[in-house]
Amino acid sequence: MAGLQQTNSEKILLSWVRQSTRNYPQVNVINFTSSWADGLAFNALLHSHRPDLFDWNAVASQQSPIQRLDHAFNVARQHLGIEKLLDPEDVATVCPDKKSIFMYVTSLFQVLPQQVTMEAIREVETLPRPSRITREEHIRVDHRQHFSQGVSCFTYALSRSCFKVAVFLSCAKSLL
Numbered sequence: 001m002a003g004l005q006q007t008n009s010e011k012i013l014l015s016w017v018r019q020s021t022r023n024y025p026q027v028n029v030i031n032f033t034s035s036w037a038d039g040l041a042f043n044a045l046l047h048s049h050r051p052d053l054f055d056w057n058a059v060a061s062q063q064s065p066i067q068r069l070d071h072a073f074n075v076a077r078q079h080l081g082i083e084k085l086l087d088p089e090d091v092a093t094v095c096p097d098k099k100s101i102f103m104y105v106t107s108l109f110q111v112l113p114q115q116v117t118m119e120a121i122r123e124v125e126t127l128p129r130p131s132r133i134t135r136e137e138h139i140r141v142d143h144r145q146h147f148s149q150g151v152s153c154f155t156y157a158l159s160r161s162c163f164k165v166a167v168f169l170s171c172a173k174s175l176l
Helices: 008-020 040-049 056-062 065-080 098-111 118-125 135-175
Strands: none
Touching (some): 008 040, 008 118, 040 065, 040 098, 056 065, 065 098
């Protein structure tokens, strides 16, 4: 059961993020995994503290998750001195690595204003807790999805080949 509980540092960091991104309706950070995958949370966090660095609406509405993530990591590197520790492709997944995201957000926490209210911490304590999925389980699901996609592609290619053979045979019959 202890694995399902958040540490105090996670609660404080998540509270800070939620408090900082409260005015961004497209952003609802409830964890250190899937809430970050579309890149909006990273950009909202940066924009909430440094709105002078970029136009939020342009980033939020016109870019793909990979582009938004790349944008946030580049802004943090250029203007805050935070190295690009994450690859956008590794974050823009169904279940990004929690420790990596936590580490990167901690880097942001160290250079941006850090006020966290007790209300924000209490709010985090009431968030729903998803069931715990191990990295191995996620990899198995991911492999199943890739296998399933591969089977679908193979089936499609096979059906196209069968169609071509059927067309060839019907043409051959008409020549006889």
